[in-house]
Amino acid sequence: MLPHTITIAFLTINTYPFLLGMGIIICFGITFISHRRVYASPTGGVIDVCIAGLASGLIFGRVGHILIHWTYFSEHTAEIIHINAGGLNWHSALIGGTLGMLAMRRLAYQQVDSHIILESWAWAIPIIGFMGWWACSTFFCGYGAEVGNLTDYPSSLVWEAPAIDGMIAPRFATHPLAMLWGVIVWGIIAICVWRGWLKGQRFGVSLILWSAGMLLIGFLRGDSVPTIYNLRIDQWLDAFMLIIGIAYIFWHKKPNAIRSAL
Numbered sequence: 321m322l323p324h325t326i327t328i329a330f331l332t333i334n335t336y337p338f339l340l341g342m343g344i345i346i347c348f349g350i351t352f353i354s355h356r357r358v359y360a361s362p363t364g365g366v367i368d369v370c371i372a373g374l375a376s377g378l379i380f381g382r383v384g385h386i387l388i389h390w391t392y393f394s395e396h397t398a399e400i401i402h403i404n405a406g407g408l409n410w411h412s413a414l415i416g417g418t419l420g421m422l423a424m425r426r427l428a429y430q431q432v433d434s435h436i437i438l439e440s441w442a443w444a445i446p447i448i449g450f451m452g453w454w455a456c457s458t459f460f461c462g463y464g465a466e467v468g469n470l471t472d473y474p475s476s477l478v479w480e481a482p483a484i485d486g487m488i489a490p491r492f493a494t495h496p497l498a499m500l501w502g503v504i505v506w507g508i509i510a511i512c513v514w515r516g517w518l519k520g521q522r523f524g525v526s527l528i529l530w531s532a533g534m535l536l537i538g539f540l541r542g543d544s545v546p547t548i549y550n551l552r553i554d555q556w557l558d559a560f561m562l563i564i565g566i567a568y569i570f571w572h573k574k575p576n577a578i579r580s581a582l
Contacts, residue, residue, distance in 0.1 A: 336455040340408075343451030344374060347444035354440035355433065365429030369437065373421030380416020384409030388545050388553055407461065410452065410534075411557040414445075414527075435520070435572075442509050442522035445530045450502030457495040460484045464492030465542035483542060492540035501533040520572045527565035534558045 325332050348370055355366045385407045386393050386400055393400055418438070425432050456462045463483045470478050470490045479493040509526055512518050518525055535558035538551075545552050 335458045339451045339455035339458075340448070343444075343448040347441070347447055350443050351437055351440040355436050358433065358436055365425075365432045366437070369421050369424045369429050369432050369434075372424035373417040376420025376423075377413040377417030378408070380419075381408035381410065381413025384412025391544075391546075408452070409554070409557075410449065411554070411561055414561070438523045438568075439520065442526035443506070445523075445526045446502040446505035446509065449530055450499050450506070453495050453498040453502065460486070461543065462494055462498070463542050464494040464540050466491055477540075491542060494537055494540050494542075497540070498533070498537055501530070501537070505529045505533070518569075521569045524565040524568035524572070527568065528562055531558045531562035531565060535562070 325334055327333075348367065351370055352366050388409060389407075421437060422434055425434050453462065460482050461484055463481065464478075467473060467478055467490045470480065473492075477492060477497070478490060479496070480488060481491050481493070481495075482488045483491075505526060508529060509522055512522055512525065535555050538555040538558060541552070545554060547553070548556060
Protein backbone atom coordinates (compact mmCIF):
# COMPACT_ATOMS: atom_id res chain seq x y z
CA MET A 321 0.00 0.00 0.00
CA LEU A 322 1.12 3.52 -0.72
CA PRO A 323 1.44 6.19 1.99
CA HIS A 324 -1.22 8.86 2.38
CA THR A 325 1.05 11.44 0.74
CA ILE A 326 3.64 11.35 -2.03
CA THR A 327 6.60 13.74 -2.16
CA ILE A 328 7.82 14.78 -5.61
CA ALA A 329 10.82 17.13 -5.45
CA PHE A 330 9.66 19.74 -2.92
CA LEU A 331 5.95 19.12 -3.46
CA THR A 332 3.87 16.90 -1.17
CA ILE A 333 0.71 15.55 -2.79
CA ASN A 334 -2.18 13.63 -1.30
CA THR A 335 -2.08 10.12 -2.79
CA TYR A 336 -5.80 9.72 -3.45
CA PRO A 337 -6.30 12.70 -5.82
CA PHE A 338 -2.84 12.11 -7.34
CA LEU A 339 -3.67 8.58 -8.48
CA LEU A 340 -7.13 9.53 -9.66
CA GLY A 341 -5.68 12.54 -11.47
CA MET A 342 -3.14 10.35 -13.26
CA GLY A 343 -5.91 8.04 -14.45
CA ILE A 344 -8.03 10.98 -15.63
CA ILE A 345 -5.14 12.54 -17.57
CA ILE A 346 -4.48 9.23 -19.34
CA CYS A 347 -8.16 8.93 -20.24
CA PHE A 348 -8.28 12.53 -21.50
CA GLY A 349 -5.44 11.69 -23.88
CA ILE A 350 -7.18 8.55 -25.12
CA THR A 351 -10.41 10.49 -25.74
CA PHE A 352 -8.68 13.26 -27.67
CA ILE A 353 -6.68 10.82 -29.80
CA SER A 354 -9.81 8.73 -30.51
CA HIS A 355 -11.72 11.77 -31.72
CA ARG A 356 -8.80 13.01 -33.81
CA ARG A 357 -8.39 9.65 -35.55
CA VAL A 358 -11.93 9.92 -36.91
CA TYR A 359 -11.89 13.65 -37.68
CA ALA A 360 -8.71 14.76 -39.47
CA SER A 361 -8.68 18.25 -37.96
CA PRO A 362 -8.49 18.13 -34.15
CA THR A 363 -11.52 19.53 -32.37
CA GLY A 364 -10.61 21.83 -29.51
CA GLY A 365 -14.03 21.36 -27.99
CA VAL A 366 -13.27 17.76 -27.07
CA ILE A 367 -11.17 18.83 -24.07
CA ASP A 368 -13.79 21.36 -22.94
CA VAL A 369 -16.51 18.74 -23.21
CA CYS A 370 -14.42 16.28 -21.20
CA ILE A 371 -13.62 18.89 -18.54
CA ALA A 372 -17.35 19.58 -18.17
CA GLY A 373 -17.91 15.84 -17.81
CA LEU A 374 -15.10 15.62 -15.24
CA ALA A 375 -16.48 18.45 -13.12
CA SER A 376 -19.99 17.04 -13.25
CA GLY A 377 -18.70 13.53 -12.55
CA LEU A 378 -16.79 14.63 -9.45
CA ILE A 379 -19.82 16.43 -8.06
CA PHE A 380 -22.24 13.59 -8.78
CA GLY A 381 -19.73 11.02 -7.56
CA ARG A 382 -19.22 12.78 -4.25
CA VAL A 383 -22.94 13.36 -3.71
CA GLY A 384 -23.65 9.70 -4.47
CA HIS A 385 -20.99 8.58 -1.98
CA ILE A 386 -22.38 10.85 0.73
CA LEU A 387 -25.95 9.66 0.20
CA ILE A 388 -24.96 5.99 0.34
CA HIS A 389 -22.92 6.59 3.53
CA TRP A 390 -25.27 9.17 5.02
CA THR A 391 -25.37 7.36 8.38
CA TYR A 392 -21.68 8.19 8.77
CA PHE A 393 -21.69 11.67 7.22
CA SER A 394 -24.71 12.78 9.23
CA GLU A 395 -22.47 12.51 12.28
CA HIS A 396 -19.31 13.82 10.56
CA THR A 397 -20.61 16.69 8.46
CA ALA A 398 -17.20 18.41 8.43
CA GLU A 399 -15.85 15.53 6.29
CA ILE A 400 -18.40 15.99 3.51
CA ILE A 401 -16.03 18.20 1.49
CA HIS A 402 -12.87 16.24 2.34
CA ILE A 403 -12.57 14.36 -0.95
CA ASN A 404 -8.80 13.97 -0.45
CA ALA A 405 -9.40 11.09 1.95
CA GLY A 406 -11.44 9.14 -0.58
CA GLY A 407 -15.10 8.95 -1.29
CA LEU A 408 -16.48 8.89 -4.83
CA ASN A 409 -19.28 6.64 -5.97
CA TRP A 410 -18.37 5.37 -9.42
CA HIS A 411 -21.97 4.83 -10.55
CA SER A 412 -23.10 8.41 -9.95
CA ALA A 413 -19.72 9.73 -11.15
CA LEU A 414 -20.13 8.00 -14.52
CA ILE A 415 -23.75 9.12 -14.86
CA GLY A 416 -22.82 12.68 -13.87
CA GLY A 417 -19.84 12.70 -16.20
CA THR A 418 -21.98 11.57 -19.12
CA LEU A 419 -24.65 14.17 -18.39
CA GLY A 420 -22.07 16.93 -18.05
CA MET A 421 -20.37 15.92 -21.29
CA LEU A 422 -23.67 15.82 -23.20
CA ALA A 423 -24.82 19.15 -21.75
CA MET A 424 -21.61 20.95 -22.73
CA ARG A 425 -21.72 19.42 -26.20
CA ARG A 426 -25.30 20.54 -26.70
CA LEU A 427 -24.65 24.06 -25.41
CA ALA A 428 -21.42 24.91 -27.21
CA TYR A 429 -19.75 22.07 -29.16
CA GLN A 430 -22.28 20.23 -31.28
CA GLN A 431 -19.50 19.31 -33.73
CA VAL A 432 -18.03 17.00 -31.08
CA ASP A 433 -19.07 13.36 -31.60
CA SER A 434 -20.41 12.18 -28.24
CA HIS A 435 -20.52 8.54 -29.39
CA ILE A 436 -16.78 8.54 -30.08
CA ILE A 437 -16.17 10.03 -26.65
CA LEU A 438 -18.28 7.36 -24.98
CA GLU A 439 -16.49 4.65 -26.95
CA SER A 440 -13.14 6.01 -25.74
CA TRP A 441 -14.50 5.71 -22.21
CA ALA A 442 -14.44 1.95 -22.72
CA TRP A 443 -10.76 2.38 -21.83
CA ALA A 444 -11.52 4.91 -19.08
CA ILE A 445 -13.77 2.61 -17.04
CA PRO A 446 -11.08 0.00 -16.19
CA ILE A 447 -8.25 2.56 -16.00
CA ILE A 448 -10.00 4.90 -13.56
CA GLY A 449 -11.49 1.88 -11.78
CA PHE A 450 -7.99 0.47 -11.26
CA MET A 451 -6.59 3.82 -10.11
CA GLY A 452 -9.61 4.45 -7.90
CA TRP A 453 -9.22 1.16 -6.03
CA TRP A 454 -5.47 1.71 -5.77
CA ALA A 455 -6.11 5.18 -4.35
CA CYS A 456 -8.76 3.76 -2.04
CA SER A 457 -6.29 1.25 -0.62
CA THR A 458 -4.17 4.10 0.78
CA PHE A 459 -7.05 5.19 3.03
CA PHE A 460 -8.54 1.68 3.50
CA CYS A 461 -11.94 2.58 2.06
CA GLY A 462 -13.76 -0.31 0.41
CA TYR A 463 -12.02 -2.74 2.75
CA GLY A 464 -12.84 -6.43 2.79
CA ALA A 465 -14.97 -8.28 5.31
CA GLU A 466 -13.13 -10.03 8.12
CA VAL A 467 -12.45 -13.75 7.81
CA GLY A 468 -11.74 -16.23 10.56
CA ASN A 469 -8.35 -17.40 9.33
CA LEU A 470 -6.25 -16.71 6.25
CA THR A 471 -5.61 -20.42 5.78
CA ASP A 472 -9.33 -21.08 5.32
CA TYR A 473 -9.29 -19.40 1.90
CA PRO A 474 -7.06 -19.36 -1.21
CA SER A 475 -4.18 -16.93 -0.70
CA SER A 476 -5.30 -14.94 -3.74
CA LEU A 477 -8.58 -13.99 -2.03
CA VAL A 478 -7.44 -12.86 1.41
CA TRP A 479 -4.80 -10.78 3.11
CA GLU A 480 -4.13 -9.08 6.43
CA ALA A 481 -5.08 -5.44 6.12
CA PRO A 482 -6.66 -2.59 8.09
CA ALA A 483 -10.23 -1.32 7.94
CA ILE A 484 -10.99 2.37 7.64
CA ASP A 485 -10.63 2.67 11.43
CA GLY A 486 -7.09 1.27 11.21
CA MET A 487 -7.89 -2.11 12.79
CA ILE A 488 -5.74 -4.79 11.13
CA ALA A 489 -7.35 -8.21 10.65
CA PRO A 490 -7.54 -11.07 8.14
CA ARG A 491 -9.84 -9.84 5.37
CA PHE A 492 -10.95 -10.48 1.84
CA ALA A 493 -8.46 -8.73 -0.45
CA THR A 494 -10.96 -6.43 -2.13
CA HIS A 495 -8.43 -3.85 -3.30
CA PRO A 496 -6.05 -6.14 -5.23
CA LEU A 497 -8.98 -8.18 -6.56
CA ALA A 498 -10.70 -5.07 -7.92
CA MET A 499 -7.42 -3.79 -9.39
CA LEU A 500 -6.83 -7.17 -11.04
CA TRP A 501 -10.33 -7.02 -12.51
CA GLY A 502 -9.52 -3.59 -13.91
CA VAL A 503 -6.48 -5.06 -15.68
CA ILE A 504 -8.59 -7.93 -17.05
CA VAL A 505 -11.29 -5.60 -18.38
CA TRP A 506 -8.63 -3.37 -19.93
CA GLY A 507 -7.10 -6.42 -21.60
CA ILE A 508 -10.45 -7.51 -23.02
CA ILE A 509 -11.06 -4.04 -24.48
CA ALA A 510 -7.52 -4.04 -25.92
CA ILE A 511 -8.19 -7.38 -27.63
CA CYS A 512 -11.49 -6.06 -29.04
CA VAL A 513 -9.71 -3.03 -30.49
CA TRP A 514 -6.84 -5.11 -31.86
CA ARG A 515 -9.18 -7.62 -33.52
CA GLY A 516 -11.72 -5.00 -34.62
CA TRP A 517 -14.50 -6.59 -32.61
CA LEU A 518 -17.64 -4.85 -31.29
CA LYS A 519 -17.03 -1.51 -32.96
CA GLY A 520 -19.35 1.12 -31.58
CA GLN A 521 -20.37 -1.10 -28.66
CA ARG A 522 -17.20 -1.28 -26.59
CA PHE A 523 -18.34 1.23 -23.98
CA GLY A 524 -21.28 -1.05 -23.21
CA VAL A 525 -19.01 -4.10 -23.04
CA SER A 526 -16.61 -2.34 -20.67
CA LEU A 527 -19.48 -1.15 -18.48
CA ILE A 528 -21.02 -4.62 -18.31
CA LEU A 529 -17.74 -6.28 -17.39
CA TRP A 530 -16.78 -3.72 -14.76
CA SER A 531 -20.28 -3.71 -13.22
CA ALA A 532 -20.37 -7.50 -13.03
CA GLY A 533 -16.98 -7.58 -11.32
CA MET A 534 -17.96 -4.92 -8.79
CA LEU A 535 -21.23 -6.73 -8.11
CA LEU A 536 -19.32 -9.88 -7.20
CA ILE A 537 -16.66 -8.07 -5.17
CA GLY A 538 -19.49 -6.42 -3.24
CA PHE A 539 -20.12 -9.77 -1.55
CA LEU A 540 -16.59 -9.59 -0.10
CA ARG A 541 -16.69 -6.01 1.19
CA GLY A 542 -16.78 -5.17 4.87
CA ASP A 543 -17.59 -1.45 4.83
CA SER A 544 -21.06 -0.78 6.09
CA VAL A 545 -23.78 0.52 3.75
CA PRO A 546 -27.57 0.05 3.76
CA THR A 547 -28.85 -3.17 2.22
CA ILE A 548 -32.03 -4.09 0.38
CA TYR A 549 -33.02 -7.77 0.23
CA ASN A 550 -29.55 -8.76 1.47
CA LEU A 551 -27.76 -6.83 -1.28
CA ARG A 552 -25.75 -3.69 -0.63
CA ILE A 553 -27.05 -0.51 -2.25
CA ASP A 554 -23.90 -0.30 -4.34
CA GLN A 555 -24.56 -3.83 -5.62
CA TRP A 556 -28.03 -2.78 -6.75
CA LEU A 557 -26.35 0.14 -8.51
CA ASP A 558 -23.86 -2.30 -10.09
CA ALA A 559 -26.81 -4.28 -11.44
CA PHE A 560 -28.42 -1.08 -12.73
CA MET A 561 -25.22 -0.06 -14.55
CA LEU A 562 -24.96 -3.57 -16.00
CA ILE A 563 -28.44 -3.12 -17.48
CA ILE A 564 -27.41 0.27 -18.90
CA GLY A 565 -24.43 -1.44 -20.55
CA ILE A 566 -26.69 -4.05 -22.14
CA ALA A 567 -29.06 -1.31 -23.33
CA TYR A 568 -26.14 0.62 -24.82
CA ILE A 569 -25.02 -2.41 -26.84
CA PHE A 570 -28.55 -3.07 -28.04
CA TRP A 571 -29.07 0.61 -28.98
CA HIS A 572 -25.84 0.74 -30.95
CA LYS A 573 -26.32 -2.31 -33.11
CA LYS A 574 -24.87 -1.91 -36.57
CA PRO A 575 -27.45 -0.59 -39.08
CA ASN A 576 -27.10 -3.62 -41.35
CA ALA A 577 -27.68 -5.94 -38.40
CA ILE A 578 -30.86 -4.07 -37.58
CA ARG A 579 -32.07 -4.27 -41.17
CA SER A 580 -31.38 -7.99 -41.36
CA ALA A 581 -33.27 -8.53 -38.10
CA LEU A 582 -36.26 -6.74 -39.61
